[in-house]
Amino acid sequence: xxxxISSTAPAIRAALVAVLATALAAFALAAPAGANSGTAGDxxxxxxxxxxxxxxxxxxxxxxxxxxxHRLLTDKFDLDLVSRYVLGRHWNRATPAEQAEYRALFExxxxxxxxxxxxxxxxxxxxVGHARDVGRGDVAVETVLHRPD
Numbered sequence: 001x002x003x004x005i006s007s008t009a010p011a012i013r014a015a016l017v018a019v020l021a022t023a024l025a026a027f028a029l030a031a032p033a034g035a036n037s038g039t040a041g042d043x044x045x046x047x048x049x050x051x052x053x054x055x056x057x058x059x060x061x062x063x064x065x066x067x068x069x070h071r072l073l074t075d076k077f078d079l080d081l082v083s084r085y086v087l088g089r090h091w092n093r094a095t096p097a098e099q100a101e102y103r104a105l106f107e108x109x110x111x112x113x114x115x116x117x118x119x120x121x122x123x124x125x126x127x128v129g130h131a132r133d134v135g136r137g138d139v140a141v142e143t144v145l146h147r148p149d
Contacts, residue, residue, distance in 0.1 A: 040139035041131035047076055048126035048143075055121040065118050070111045079107055123148035 054060070054068045073079065083106040084091045084099075094102065129142035 040141050041128050043076075044131075044141045044143065045128040047072070048128060050076075052125055055118060055124075062118075066111060069114060069118060070107075073111065074107070079103070079110075083107070 050072055051069075054065060054072065057065070057068075060068060080103060083103045086106065087094070087102060091099065125146045127144045127146060129144065131139055131141040134140045
């Protein structure tokens with residue numbers, strides 16, 4: 001996004017896009033060994049369906065939605081791998097104690113940042129399209145975010 005966000009609705013939409021984009025990137029980084037384009041697309045569709053179900057569940061309060069989102073992330077993604085990727089070359093410079101602390105803080109940050117914004121969900125859905133093998137064990141999965149307006 002290049003324009004400044006002046007109201008909360010676009011900010012919420014941007015946050016949801018970021019959550020889903022983070023999830024997509026995390027899967028690309030943490031795909032199971034031997035994953036192919038069919039299983040990657042299927043995985044992403046199941047993840048999207050589960051994420052939307054959490055977002056649409058009116059019975060959940062902020063804390064419960066955050067806990068459900070946290071479970072979804074930790075069950076579906078290799079957060080160790082993703083946190084190392086996000087830190088990049090600095091990972092190797094950190095001591096094992098610093099790496100462990102960073103990993104724990106990374107998980108807490110991701111969940112806390114997005115859980116606060118999930119209560120403002122307004123009907124967006126994610127459609128998973130074509131998946132293709134891009135080499136070196138990576139799979140690119142095309143997705144479209146549908147907004148109700």
